[in-house]
Amino acid sequence: SRRDETKARTRGANMDDTLRDTGADGSSGGTKSLPPVESRKNRFPMCVVWCPLPMITWLFPPIGHVGICYSDGLITDFLGSRFIHRGSLGFGAVARYWRLDPTKVTDGAGGVHAFDTSVRKAESFFNTCEYYNLFGNNCHQYAAHAMNLAGYQGKRDWNMVHVAANVLLKGRWISPWAAVKKLRKGMAKLQWTWRTATGARPAAPQPGEPVPQV
Numbered sequence: 001s002r003r004d005e006t007k008a009r010t011r012g013a014n015m016d017d018t019l020r021d022t023g024a025d026g027s028s029g030g031t032k033s034l035p036p037v038e039s040r041k042n043r044f045p046m047c048v049v050w051c052p053l054p055m056i057t058w059l060f061p062p063i064g065h066v067g068i069c070y071s072d073g074l075i076t077d078f079l080g081s082r083f084i085h086r087g088s089l090g091f092g093a094v095a096r097y098w099r100l101d102p103t104k105v106t107d108g109a110g111g112v113h114a115f116d117t118s119v120r121k122a123e124s125f126f127n128t129c130e131y132y133n134l135f136g137n138n139c140h141q142y143a144a145h146a147m148n149l150a151g152y153q154g155k156r157d158w159n160m161v162h163v164a165a166n167v168l169l170k171g172r173w174i175s176p177w178a179a180v181k182k183l184r185k186g187m188a189k190l191q192w193t194w195r196t197a198t199g200a201r202p203a204a205p206q207p208g209e210p211v212p213q214v
Contacts, residue, residue: 044073105152
């Protein structure tokens with residue numbers, strides 16, 4: 001009967017929705033199913049996020065602080081021994097983000113659910129076991145560990161250098177002003193460092209010349 005045919009079509013559609021990976025939209029790189037990036041609300045779904053570190057980034061622009069976000073946009077970052085910070089980056093507002101692709105998650109069934117599980121496992125592990133080391137076990141390594149658990153791009157050997165390079169090469173500024181602001185601070189700091197290192201001072205007035213009034 002027509003009623004039975006309608007029920008059958010409904011069951012088929014429901015089954016298709018159940019089997020379909022919500023992140024597996026190949027035509028859009030898999031990101032169409034994710035919520036939008038909302039920088040004002042500090043939500044960056046399935047992104048590696050970056051912000052400058054005071055002093056350090058001014059001297060070495062590629063270096064900064066990173067975190068990794070769940071598919072709902074919640075930021076997590078490794079701030080200290082057995083301490084994962086949530087909700088924002090611990091050193092300031094997000095300035096740059098690298099959005100990941102759910103279709104490139106290869107652990108388990110893949111997709112956003114497998115990715116979220118991997119971030120959750122990484123968060124639990126670093127919260128209970130890992131000690132912070134600026135040069136070896138830092139925020140970049142935390143993000144890399146989550147990506148290894150997810151088998152992102154089929155890889156299990158992500159490390160802090162890989163994460164930093166991808167954020168630098170593939171990341172996007174949240175606004176043109178964020179990029180300008182970072183560059184202005186960096187140039188000002190480099191100028192100050194150069195003057196300090198070289199001992200540059202304003203030229204002293206020659207004998208007989210009037211002393212400038214301040």
